[in-house]
Amino acid sequence: MLAESSTNLVPFIAAGGVGVVGVSFLFIRRSRRSSSQTPAPTSPDAPKVAETLVADRGDATEVAAPIATEVTPHVEAPNVRERAGRTRSLFVNAFQSIRSRNVDASTWDELEETLLLADIGIGLATRLLDPLRQSVKDGDLRSGDEVIQALRTAMTAQLSSTDRALHLDAAETPNVWLFVGVNGVGKTTTIGKIATAEAARGTSVLMAAGDTFRAAAAEQLQVWAERSGASFVRGAEGGDPASVIFDGIQSAAAKGVTLVLGDTAGRLQNKSNLMEELKKVRRVADKAPGTVNEVLLVIDATTGQNGLSQAKEFAAATDVTGVVLTKLDGSAKGGIVFAIETDLGIPVKLVGLGESAEDLVVFDPAEFVAALFE
Amino acid sequence: MFDSLGDRLQGIVKRLKGKGRLTEADVDEVLAEIRTALLEADVNVSVVRDVVARIREQSIGATVSEALDPSQQIIKIVNAELVGMLGGETLKITYSSVPPTVVLMAGLQGSGKTTSAAKLARWFKSQGRQPLLVGADLQRPAAVEQLRTLGSQIGVPVFSESGDPVTTARRGLEEARRLGKDVLIVDTAGRLAIDEEMMQQVAEISSTVKPNYTFLVVDAMTGQDAVSVAKAFDERLSIDGVILSKLDGDARGGAALSVKYVIGKPIAFAATGEKIDAFEQFHPDRMAGRILGMGDMLTLIEQAEKVFEQDKAEEAAARMLEGQFTLEDFLDQLQQLKKMGPLSGIMGMLPGMPKEMKDAQIGDDQVKTTEAIIRSMTPEERRQPEIINGSRRTRIAKGSGTQVADVNRLIKQFTEMQKMMKRMGGLAKPQGKAGKGKGKVNKRQAMRELGDMLGGQGGMPGFPGLDGSPGAPPFFK
Numbered sequence: 001m002l003a004e005s006s007t008n009l010v011p012f013i014a015a016g017g018v019g020v021v022g023v024s025f026l027f028i029r030r031s032r033r034s035s036s037q038t039p040a041p042t043s044p045d046a047p048k049v050a051e052t053l054v055a056d057r058g059d060a061t062e063v064a065a066p067i068a069t070e071v072t073p074h075v076e077a078p079n080v081r082e083r084a085g086r087t088r089s090l091f092v093n094a095f096q097s098i099r100s101r102n103v104d105a106s107t108w109d110e111l112e113e114t115l116l117l118a119d120i121g122i123g124l125a126t127r128l129l130d131p132l133r134q135s136v137k138d139g140d141l142r143s144g145d146e147v148i149q150a151l152r153t154a155m156t157a158q159l160s161s162t163d164r165a166l167h168l169d170a171a172e173t174p175n176v177w178l179f180v181g182v183n184g185v186g187k188t189t190t191i192g193k194i195a196t197a198e199a200a201r202g203t204s205v206l207m208a209a210g211d212t213f214r215a216a217a218a219e220q221l222q223v224w225a226e227r228s229g230a231s232f233v234r235g236a237e238g239g240d241p242a243s244v245i246f247d248g249i250q251s252a253a254a255k256g257v258t259l260v261l262g263d264t265a266g267r268l269q270n271k272s273n274l275m276e277e278l279k280k281v282r283r284v285a286d287k288a289p290g291t292v293n294e295v296l297l298v299i300d301a302t303t304g305q306n307g308l309s310q311a312k313e314f315a316a317a318t319d320v321t322g323v324v325l326t327k328l329d330g331s332a333k334g335g336i337v338f339a340i341e342t343d344l345g346i347p348v349k350l351v352g353l354g355e356s357a358e359d360l361v362v363f364d365p366a367e368f369v370a371a372l373f374e
Numbered sequence: 375m376f377d378s379l380g381d382r383l384q385g386i387v388k389r390l391k392g393k394g395r396l397t398e399a400d401v402d403e404v405l406a407e408i409r410t411a412l413l414e415a416d417v418n419v420s421v422v423r424d425v426v427a428r429i430r431e432q433s434i435g436a437t438v439s440e441a442l443d444p445s446q447q448i449i450k451i452v453n454a455e456l457v458g459m460l461g462g463e464t465l466k467i468t469y470s471s472v473p474p475t476v477v478l479m480a481g482l483q484g485s486g487k488t489t490s491a492a493k494l495a496r497w498f499k500s501q502g503r504q505p506l507l508v509g510a511d512l513q514r515p516a517a518v519e520q521l522r523t524l525g526s527q528i529g530v531p532v533f534s535e536s537g538d539p540v541t542t543a544r545r546g547l548e549e550a551r552r553l554g555k556d557v558l559i560v561d562t563a564g565r566l567a568i569d570e571e572m573m574q575q576v577a578e579i580s581s582t583v584k585p586n587y588t589f590l591v592v593d594a595m596t597g598q599d600a601v602s603v604a605k606a607f608d609e610r611l612s613i614d615g616v617i618l619s620k621l622d623g624d625a626r627g628g629a630a631l632s633v634k635y636v637i638g639k640p641i642a643f644a645a646t647g648e649k650i651d652a653f654e655q656f657h658p659d660r661m662a663g664r665i666l667g668m669g670d671m672l673t674l675i676e677q678a679e680k681v682f683e684q685d686k687a688e689e690a691a692a693r694m695l696e697g698q699f700t701l702e703d704f705l706d707q708l709q710q711l712k713k714m715g716p717l718s719g720i721m722g723m724l725p726g727m728p729k730e731m732k733d734a735q736i737g738d739d740q741v742k743t744t745e746a747i748i749r750s751m752t753p754e755e756r757r758q759p760e761i762i763n764g765s766r767r768t769r770i771a772k773g774s775g776t777q778v779a780d781v782n783r784l785i786k787q788f789t790e791m792q793k794m795m796k797r798m799g800g801l802a803k804p805q806g807k808a809g810k811g812k813g814k815v816n817k818r819q820a821m822r823e824l825g826d827m828l829g830g831q832g833g834m835p836g837f838p839g840l841d842g843s844p845g846a847p848p849f850f851k
Contacts, residue, residue: 119597184484215523216516223515268623304416304597306625
């Protein structure tokens with residue numbers, strides 16, 4: 001199968017390799033050149049300038065008047081423990097059996113497996129457990145119960161970010177919040193929920209439908225705009241997302257709207273052309289009036305270790321200010337956010353616990369960890 | 375994101391080298407690395423436990439073959455094991471004798487059901503069938519509009535009506551019969567496996583349309599949860615196969631292995647891009663290498679062995695490092711590369727390939743153009759590109775059907791490449807005659823330099839010990 005004498009393989013693999021490199025060298029330049037000529041890489045035949053339709057809803061500001069009665073997520077927040085609790089039995093069972101025993105080899109295996117099942121990742125799981133193992137050796141920790149308490153403290157300490165607030169205090173309005181992430185994580189839904197919540201608190205909101213790629217994405221956002229009473233700006237399908245966001249911000253500035261929520265198309269973080277497009281959206285949004293004070297990366301709580309790669313790439317492209325962890329009411333544990341906060345220093349700001357608008361709540365590390373342990 | 379398994383194993387290989395037989399401790403060490411690789415690929419913990427146990431059994435006492443070092447041998451075992459677990463019987467669609475053949479799509483929110491439904495419809499169409507799509511996702515705003523837009527792009531009609539999803543599905547089936555469509559694809563709303571009410575609803579849709587195939591759409595980026603989701607859906611709907619979506623991302627896709635292993639149903643299709651035709655039947659062999667983080671290195675080596683004419687290549691490599699590489703040699707290499715299949719495929723197979731290189735649009739058309747330009751040169755010009763003056767350039771451009779600018783670019787880039795190689799040759803020299811398998815250290819250094827020049831992600835993780843020396847990966851490192 002492999003080479004008889006693999007030594008002989010090297011030169012010609014290398015030659016081939018260099019050939020590949022050489023060829024790719026030629027073509028990367030070429031494709032760079034050609035991509036710089038086509039500013040809208042998603043769809044080459046798309047109209048260059050988005051034909052922006054402004055759904056100017058005259059009643060937007062009226063609806064936005066302070067009618068905050070029921071749907072203020074920050075007040076009547078559902079409890080992470082209750083929602084995530086529906087399926088946490090596995091965690092709880094594992095911990096219970098460990099609690100009641102002396103610490104032995106199987107304790108560590110069980111603890112590790114439990115952490116892994118929550119998508120915390122082998123790297124972080126090892127970093128969390130190794131010091132505890134040492135403490136047990138040194139006699140500082142004795143019972144299973146003590147170990148679990150120490151683990152809980154260590155996990156909470158991983159989530160030590162202090163800045164979890166969403167900033168709505170720009171000197172130069174409008175405040176602009178951009179939403180980025182891979183496909184299907186719930187960006188549009190998150191925007192809808194935030195708009196509903198903010199409108200209920202009396203903030204005037206405008207949504208800019210920067211997802212010009214996915215079929216009917218703008219329609220989906222528009223439904224949310226109507227529900228929440230937000231103004232709505234969209235472009236042509238396949239148009240330039242940056243110009244839609246720009247038009248949205250300008251329109252908001254002209255009307256004195258406080259908050260612009262900019263949707264973007266879902267994109268996989270390894271698609272360099274689409275990440276370039278996103279960088280442009282950010283650049284253009286910065287140029288528009290107002291202040292981009294949040295770029296929120298939306299991550300699906302069922303995401304595995306790839307979440308770290310998502311956070312890294314999106315942060316590099318757009319300077320992400322925070323994470324929104326969606327769909328935490330499923331059976332997932334969202335453990336990847338530990339690695340995202342620890343390794344990349346990006347705070348989790350919101351969590352989604354259900355379908356309705358009030359199910360999007362401010363992230364509370366203590367609650368989140370407690371939900372895993374209790 | 376993560377180190378490839380190859381990188382991880384290099385240190386161990388160093389010590390195992392020369393051992394005729396692997397001891398239990400050796401195997402444990404290697405298996406620990408394999409376990410980590412599988413976990414980082416999001417293979418479910420319990421599945422990892424089983425896989426590692428099975429590999430362990432096969433590995434202990436395995437005698438070391440002449441061609442492979444011990445770690446390569448274990449990788450071979452792991453690879454075979456994973457392929458076996460991922461593969462098994464592939465799903466072959468049999469069409470219902472009483473049309474339409476009904477397909478039901480199910481899955482979590484955001485897994486890609488609607489897009490996959492449309493892609494599947496297009497696939498059926500390419501098989502000569504006449505599908506009808508039914509939009510029974512009445513939950514998510516504009517989900518039906520999305521399906522309609524996609525339907526019109528691929529020329530497949532879409533049926534939907536507002537109200538109740540179960541009724542819509544039933545009416546869709548009647549519509550398909552009325553229109554004489556032979557395939558019906560029912561898109562449903564995303565739902566959580568723990569949402570009793572919604573699971574009841576999809577079960578009702580299922581018992582109403584009595585699907586011939588129920589596909590569970592699973593996001594390739596899913597973590598540990600994939601198993602419990604698949605189990606829950608399978609218990610409720612009796613899944614026939616899995617559609618793996620978003621496989622064009624950089625996730626290793628361990629979820630595929632977990633789901634296949636736990637519910638025992640084949641992975642039928644994989645979505646490999648945003649475009650509607652980026653949808654293909656699943657290849658378990660390719661997936662195994664990906665989960666291990668090794669690209670398709672094994673395949674690549676096999677292919678290379680088959681097509682490369684060794685003597686010729688060695689000669690070229692030697693010349694290359696001595697700075698005598700000509701356009702003639704370059705053309706030769708292009709020929710050999712072409713024999714290995716489409717260039718984009720080769721690039722995709724290289725593990726840890728710098729991202730921008732993998733994503734660069736490397737078309738075989740471009741290879742053709744390059745070839746044409748070189749072929750339009752005289753032998754003398756190929757050996758000494760310096761002599762190519764203005765009128766020669768015009769002639770070459772005419773002869774190859776390109777522009778003078780293309781010819782200029784090629785010559786310029788070739789000159790740069792030549793310079794680079796000279797430098798590499800300089801590095802390799804003191805250690806002995808280059809290109810004959812000696813002077814590995816410097817050659818490696820040279821390759822690393824080349825990798826750095828190219829875009830920099832710090833070189834590529836390669837296949838461990840390919841040339842028999844520890845940590846001397848074949849290229850770019």
